[in-house]
Amino acid sequence: MSKAILTRRRLLGIGAAGASSLMLGGCDAFDFLGDRSGNVRDVLKKANDVTYYVQRFLIGDALAPEYAESEVRQGQKPNGSTNPTSTEYLALKANDFADYRLSVTGLVETPKSYSLAELRNMPSRTQITRHDCVEGWSCIAKWTGTPLSVVLDEVKLKPAARYLVFHCYDNMGSGASGPNFYYESCDLADARHPQTILAYGLNNETLPVPNGAPVRVRIERQLGYKQPKYIHTIEAVSGFAAIGKGKGGYWEDRGYEWYAGI
Template sequence: MNKPILTRRQLIRLGALGASSVVLSGCDAFDLLGNRSSSVRDIVAKANDVTYYVQRFLIGDALAREYPESEIRQPQKPNGSTNPQTPEYLALKAADFSDYRLSVSGLVETPKSYSLSELRNMPSRTQITRHDCVEGWSCIAKWTGTPLSVVLDEVKLRPSARYIVFHCYDSLGSGRAGPAFYYESCDLADARHPQTILAYGLNDQVLPVSNGAPIRVRIERQLGYKQPKYIRAIEAVSTFEDIGRGRGGYWEDRGYEWYAGI
């Protein structure tokens, strides 16, 4: 069993600018954080950057804790989107995802797309980990999938790539530009971490729709909203400037912090 890594709570006790976590976790409750020109947002964002670098320094490449099967005592709780209703997703689901293709593009030398069967036939990893939600609950489950690093090695990232963005099928409302599709991102350290997988299995069964079928990303050292479901495409980028509202994720665009390490 792996040794537990240093948690965010421990970092706060060490004085690692815990105030940034308290404010940003409030999301839309703090209207000032939605104003990109706000001086308060700038201060909080800089404090969050420091928290990110402190955690990266202290944690390094450590693994998230893994558990024995005896600790799996309930099904993985579905939350957020549990049954996307976009036409493209409904068509894929009706065909049992036989037509699914995961595109990997952006700052890569060899863009590729993968069927679900191709992903299942690639090297795999199974891990029993705890999902920690920003809402306060947690759940231990067994996940099986393709290490994201295997896919990134195949497409060959360009030197200018700094982040990996996950585009999803599920929409959480709409705006003037149309449906607001969920998206998330991580840096290359998390993307290449051995526990970061493109999960297609849950508790020795095929990943159900309610938990993100056909593919869900598991980034085990981050909170639940950083582990997107219903993955449509993966994109390597150097900046978030032209994606969503430019903050690296659906909830980050609405006030959550981008780095949600635990």
């Protein structure tokens, strides 16, 4: 296979063409696609799902490109909200996040809560990567944090866990049921990817508030909105039905794709 980058549109075309050719060829293995009650048909019926599975198959555990420190030529442009105003966050910020705790809950054998100091004392990873925003801009920056896989190894996910949901302090506005706090999610493949970190450092400094202090998630093979800032809880779940509008993220609830791989 050539080294050319496969775009999401190209991946979608490959996935659709592959499925179509198999069905036209009369492959018995795809007879279930004609059954409207089939579980796999339900998975494949959305283009986003096709893109997800094809990209997972083609890319596997490949790393996102990393860069030389000389290529960090500007500060990391903040994305999304830049200064949460919730009472709890403001109190933590006023005390330089000394009282911050990151909770890991849900479908785990041993729920835990970590202070910022505890996270900093765990194994760390530093990586220089490019942040790609859905708005079209990109920025190269140096990130330092705890590999998410280290935390998952400590809490021990239960067999039913399929996704992680990241709950955040930034209030995106009020709705009929109250405040809409930002949340995002990822599957376990991205959660355990070696470049997925709980970042507390940026460009050799403490992570600034506009960029997500005290802790944000870096999922380097996804677009920016999939990398939540200001996180306070990581929840292991089997599905999204009981969270937000059931789509897996704040922007997904408003029409964005759940899988935003690049």
